[in-house]
Each structure stands twice: as C-alpha cells, then as structure tokens.
Amino acid sequence: MSATSPPGDEPRPSDPGERDSATRERGSPLGPSRRTAKPDWLDWVRARPRIRTLIGAGLPVGFVTVLLLFPYLFLFAHSFFRLTNGRLTHELTLENYRRLFGTALYPNTILFSAGIAARVTIVALLLAYPLAYLLAFKVKRHRNLMYMAVIIPLWVSYLVRAYAWKIILGQEGILNGFLKWAHLIDQPVTFLLYSKWAVIIALIHIYTPFTLMPIYAVLEAIPPALKEASQDLYASRWQTFRHVVLPLSLPGVVAGCTFSFVLSMGDFIAPGLLGGNDSALMVSNLVVSLFGVAFNWPLGAAVSVVMLVLTFTLLWLANKIETAMNYAGTPARRQETAVGAVGAGGLRK
DSSP states (O other): TTSSSSSOOOOOSSSHHHHHHHHHHHTTTTTTTOOOOOOOOHHHHTTTTTHHHHHHHHHHHHHHHHIHHHHHHHHHHHTTEEETTTTOOOOOHHHHHHHHHHHHHHHHHHHHHHHHHHHHHHHHHHHEEEEHHIIIIIIIHHHEEEEHHGGGGGGOHOOOOOHHHHHHSSTSHHHHHHHHHHTSSSSSSSSSSHHHHHHOOOHHHHHHHHHHHHHHHHTTTOOOHHHHHHHHTTHHHHIIIIIHHHHHHHHHHHHHHHHHHHHHHHHHHHHHHGGGGGGGGGGGHHHHHHTTTOOOHHHHHHHHHHHHHHHHHHHHHHHHHHTTTTTTOHHHHHHHHHHHHHHHHHHHO
C-alpha cells in the first residue's frame, strides 16, 4: 500500500488493460460478468427475413397440401382405376366416367340434389336478407346481442340440430302433439318426417346463418352518408333501397347464396337422418353408399370428382359475378354510381 493512499483503499491500476483485468477479477458493480451467449438457430432464422417468410408460409401451405391437395389427387387417380370381381386394380380406364354419364341415375341424382340446394338457398335468402337489413339499419340498441342470438345455433352441434328436427317432425313429436292438442288433426301426420321437405326445413334452419353473415357484413359497411345523400336528393325509401342499398349489398348476397347452395348440396347427415327413402337421391349419400356399402371406390371417386368440378365452377362464377358487381372494381366507384342513380331518380321525380 502506498504511503499517500487513504487507509482501506486499494491501489487503482493506471493502465486500461490492468483496469479491465482488475474489474473482471473483482466483478462488475452491476453484478458478475456475463459471457456473450452463442447464437442459436432461432437467432439465425430471425436475422434472415426470407427464411422467416418461407417457414411462415410453408407451415399453412404444407398443411393444406397434405390434408387437401394430396387427398384430391388420390381421389382423382382412383376415379380411373377399375373394379374387377370386387377387387380394386390399378388398371387405368374411363369406364367409371362412361357409366356415370351413361346411366340416368347419377345425373338425375345430381340434379335432384341441386334442386334441393336451390330451394334451401332461396328460402334462406328470403329469411336472411330482411333480418340482416333490420339488424344493420333499424336496430340501435342491443344490436350485437341480437346478432349473437342469430349465430348462436352455429355453436350447437350439427347432429343435435338435425336430431332436434327429427323430434319436432316425428309422429309423436312436438308439431304433431300441438296439432292434436289444437284438435286440428285426429291422427299423427306421417308425411312430415322422412321426406324431402323435412330435409329442406332442416337445411334451411342450419344454413340460414351462413347466408346472413356475409349479407349483414356488407350492409353494415355501407356508409350512412349515402342514405343521407339519397334523402337530400328527395329519393323515397324504395328508391334508396333499390339504387343504393341493394346494389352495394349484392356481393354479400352472392357470397351467402354460394355458402348455402354448396353446403346444402354436399350435405349427407340431414338427408340420412330425415330423408328416409328420398335421402338415397342426394348425391352425397350416393357417394357414401358407393364407398361404404357397394365398395365401388372408383365409381364413387368419379362422382366425387364431378361434384368437385361443379363446386369449383360455381365458386368461379360467384367470383366473376362479385367482380362484375364492383362497378369498375373499387368501392368508391360503386358508391358514386349508387348516388348518381339516386340523383337521377330524384330529378326525374
């Protein structure tokens, strides 16, 4: 210790290197010295944006590829195989498609299913559009609560809703019990259950919320200023609806109708529970029978491929229609066109 140093003080190194060495020996005043962690593979990925993008996009793309694309490819390949003496052979043939289009049963089944889906879609639209309009423009208080009341049935299991209609429409069900209590009938009505009308009623109940949701989303997005502008131009309520609300809501109508039509046409649970003999005329139940009962996988795959082609064609047409309804492709242009139509109508009035 130096003679000039105060008691209790340690000598301080004059050289910076000695100072760093002494600091490492004693430890930093903020705590013990920390060694620099070796970069791991996560740091390497974070430092490369392209790698992050490839990994982030690869997970969902791989999921869709494994669970959707590969099964579709296998289904398409099976449609060209041959069934010989009850055994599946990998001999390529067009016999399944010739049988599909050469027998009246399969095209008629597809048309029957399309007719059921069309009825469901029309009734669902007639129910969903007024309700969506009411929620979007007329209900001021508890709007979200009423909207939740509409979509709450989607939280209930599909099977529960289908079985509920079986209980309602059965011979000893709620509807027959009410009709007998009201002395409107003496014997239970038997034609309600196990018929195509039971299937249509159940599908309308199940798929109406799917029709309502896109329509409500489009109606709610319409700026209130457009309706106010139509009123300033002395347009009536009907003119406002016809020239402003309806054109701007058509994309939601197309989307909702597409949902209900495609889902109804491919449904097989409700027809199996409520359709009785008519359920065999639904194309989805026909495919189930070909795969499960008849064990004719090639023919069932051919019918499924045709249904996939029809579905993709319908989705393509719906997209084209929505694009054509966009009036030059931009919402602003659509709104200008709607206000211009109302102005012309008001001036003519």
